[in-house]
Amino acid sequence: MTNSCQTPGGRHQLKARKVRFDLDQTPLHWIPGDALASYMTNAIHLLLPEGELWFCRVYNKAAPLVTDAGLRDDVDGFIRQEAVHSRVHTSAQSYLNRHDIDCEPYLARVRFLFKTLLGEAPFGMKFLQFKALERSWLVTRVGIIGAVEHFTGILGQWAMDNTSWNKADPVMADLFKWHLAEEVEHRTVAFDLHRHLCKTRLGFYVSRQLLMAFVFPLFIYFVFSGTRFLAAQDKDPEVRKIGRFGFLRMTRRMERCGKATDHVPAFSFLVKATLRWLSPSFHPITEGDTRQALDYIARSPAAQRALAEAS
Structure with missing residues (x-):
């Protein structure tokens, strides 16, 4: 089975890594x-x-x-890596709090998405827990993760190639680049798992297209709404105007920012990546460079710091 755990030196095992990020001196506009x-x-x-x-x-x-034993190992490694990612970004919320950002209203929306809308029994629909439907709902959610991981994978490769963050706060830049390097490393696991659990090739293709039609606008909505939510709490009145941007204006600003500065990917970058997903022959192995990602992980200051403290 083709997977992201292949390098020129052979297959390697996904593993969680110890990292430590000190954001005490990181500015809000990092x-x-x-x-x-x-x-x-x-x-x-x-x-x-x-x-x-x-x-x-x-x-x-x-x-x-x-x-499949190899895929099972990859799934286990994926789980361990994602658990570490969650803890790292949770700790970064304290950095936002220190800059007088109240995260709770937005976090409530996120909890609704993942615990209510995408939970075991959305809106109390316990019939999805019946044996006849439970597996289908599980595979659907695996497919949603596959679509999300397409974006984290292509954003990961963008971050590996990006040099514009070299002048940004080094700790926050390392946090995102370390995380996104691991997204490149495990970029095919979700796709392969969804394919493995689907009963037919046609069913897999149709399912992943329908789920991408759900995930792409949802992903954009939460990124844009999160941006507006944070900017609306800025102390600078000019920056607070971002909190009132509509979808089209935010799209134009993201496109302009991406092309002019490369501080974020251009909106068209995401659209083109989504169009590649439409191909029946698509596989995420072609969307990134595993060796490049592993090289960054090896030199990540946070990873080196954690190793030094453990020794």
Whole structure:
């Protein structure tokens, strides 16, 4: 089975890594002179902790259904990595709190998404727990994770190639680049798991397209709404105007920011990546460079610091 755990040196095992990030001196606008890009990336701290714990819950339920030993190992490694990612971004919420950002209203929306809308029994619909439907709902949620992981994978490769953060706060830049490097490393696991659990090739193709049609607008909504939510609490009246941006204006600003500064990917970058997903022959192995990601992980200051403290 093709998977992201292949390098020129052979297959390797996904593993969770110890890291430590000290954000005490990190400014709120951690990308100098670019409040929009700073808030667009900081919004990830609000979205991911609950989302990645949800990934772990879904995968723990799916793991017993996996009959391929290599894929099962990858799923186990994926769960461990995502659990660490969740803890890191949860700790980053304290950094936002120190800058007088009240995260709770937005976090309530995120909890609703992952615990109510995408939980075991959405809106109390316990019939989804009946044996005849339970597996279908589980596979659907595995497919949703596969669509989300397409974006984290392509954003990961964007971050590996990106040099514009070299002048940004080094700790926050390392946090995102370390995380996104691991997203490149495990970029095919969710896709392969969804394919493994689908009964037919046609069913898999149709399912992943329908789920992407759900995930893409939802992903954009939460990134944009998180950006507006954070910017609306800024002390600078000019920056607070971002909190009133509509969808089209936010899209244009993201596109302009991406092309002019590369502080965030251009909106068209995400659209093009979504169009590649439409191909019947698509596989995420072509969407990133595993060796490049592993090289960054090896030199990540946070990973090196954690190793030094453990020795």
